[in-house]
Amino acid sequence: MTGFLTLLYKELLRFWKVGFQTILAPVVSTLLYLLIFFHVLKAHVEVYQGVSYAVFLIPGLVMMAVMQNAFANASSSMIQSKISGNIVFVLLSPLTYREIFFAYILASVARGLLVGAGVYLVTELFFETPIYWPVWIWIFAILGSGLLGALGVIAGIWADKFDQLAAFQNFIIIPLTFLSGVFYSIHSLPPVWQFLSHLNPFFYMIDGFRYGFFGASDFSPYVSLCIVIACFTAVSLLAIRMLRSGYKLRH
């Protein structure tokens, strides 16, 4: 247990030491999204009865920040360690592949939740977002950041250079996040796009998370929960398998 806790502590300390870049900067950039979209769209969009567009937008932006930062934490830590070579100190140690996996995932969850909490708290200075079911908020925030952390581990192991990691982020993570209903309800989309949104697992994370705030969502939170758990399990198993086989880590 000490080995696992140490790796977790190291991963937490790693992002905490550069908190301006890893916590404060994403909070500020997410608030910029809120300001811009709110001012542009406030007169045009009302998704739920009696809920202003800004208040609708806030949970989506919080969850987007949670997911993107969870991904960034695991993937950047993994690829930096690989490229600088210091991953060798973990690989030489008796840490098991499960300990390595859970340490990276929990650190990603911690950073995701910290950034998400930061975004939420700052927005509450200007808006009042209701909280209907806190337990759904926590469940989807933890599972969502865990899933993105596992994807970050996979991307960090797979990528041989920063360029490939950026491609993974820009061509997979960001499109799936932006097209998951952060900025809109999918009921406002044409049928084809609605169908495609249903294939996007990120949609269910945002939708379930939003249910915790408004008690209303496009899908039942139980359905979303099942889908998110299934995705988390599949992605985690893949990440664990990569770590166990030593893919791109051990020759």
Next chain:
Amino acid sequence: MPAAIAVRNVCKYFGAFCALDHVDLEIQAGEFFALLGPNGAGKTTLIHTIAGLSVADSGSVHVMGSHVVSQYRQARRQLGVVPQELVFDPFFTVRETLRIQSGYYGIADNTAWINEIITRLGLADKANTNMRTLSGGMKRRVMVAQALVHKPPVIILDEPTAGVDVELRQSLWDFIRQLNIEGHTIVLTTHYLEEAEALCNRVAMLKHGKVIALNSMQNLISTMAVGYTLCLKLQPDTSLPPALQEKKTGCRNGCVELKIDNYTQIESILAQLRQAGIQIQEMQLLQPDLEDVFVNLMNSSLPQTQ
């Protein structure tokens, strides 16, 4: 007591390239062992296979009796490795690095031992300095400290003195020698053959992934070294008579070096120089050393194991 390291019939391929070709090697506990060979001979691949950074395609490797794949946790607890590349984590100080490394091995509070290795490796005034700002030599010392945090009985150093200044090299060897006296098994690779000769009891030489020599240092030099080197400083503006030119192997510091097989040839050489009217200003006879053995072995194809 099990062997410190037992490598049995290990093969390792990278695509079609055979990096380790049926390597058999046993290093006993308490030995100071040298693993030598030219670049690309397979030394680092062998070390990686022992440390679990590479997995052998066939054969088996045990560290202190534990299989490095099926019992990897036990095997890795017995082993400390100083990697060849200068690597570090730029986020942490020296002390944080060592505390984290201790934790990986399950040691929650290692303060006393960390303080001791920090002092013994001359890192005391850098303990709270970020790794990023240390010089190359200091980073190398931290890597040695990282390999020692869990007091492993077997320590492998992969070219630890490459690019390191003389002072650090000597203090590092004093420390490693002391660890060997205290009972640690030391395995070392280096391109400085005089270091290996001075420190190690036994040596294996690798070439193209094969062990081509495995013997005690003394036996290897006495059985494998061929001849002596006679160094002569001749009177200025003179050169060797043509009959002696074929024995010449080189020139160093104004002296010509002649290869001879035995002492009896010295008299004949001196006679030929006298006959040619050439005066000798200085003369020195060099005993064969590990470098001679290394050059002989690398140029021959016959394995020399014992």
